[in-house]
Amino acid sequence: MNSPRTEEGWQALAVLDVCSSQVRAVQGAVLGMDFNAWVSASQALDxxxxxxxxxxxxxxxxxxxxxxxxxxxxxxx
Incomplete structure (x- = not known):
């Protein structure tokens, strides 16, 4: 249903799987993801x-x- 359609989409899904817990949060509300974690995971997964x-x-x-x-x-x- 919402599967990636490109190689880059699959790569992004793999990166998200690795760093999805690396979020910026305040008082129980998620503000965003840690971009440095995203870049590091991207590099690690080539x-x-x-x-x-x-x-x-x-x-x-x-x-x-x-x-x-x-x-x-x-x-x-």
Whole structure:
């Protein structure tokens, strides 16, 4: 359904898997991802650095939105 369609997309998914817990947060709200962790994971996984830099904002926005979404465990988001 939401599978990556390009090699760079698969690389970004692998990088996200490695560094998804590296977020900036304040009082239970996620503000964004740690870009340095993203770059380090990209390098470690030999992902295309230009593509990863361009994809980072979209990945960060999606992860931030998902983590801040209200849920039964966290009704305030």
């Amino acid at each position: 992902a295309d650095p230009t593509a990863m830099t361009h994809l980072f904002p979209a990945v960060e926005a999606g992860l931030t939105q998902a983590l801040n979404k209200p849920s039964p465990d966290n009704p305030h988001g």
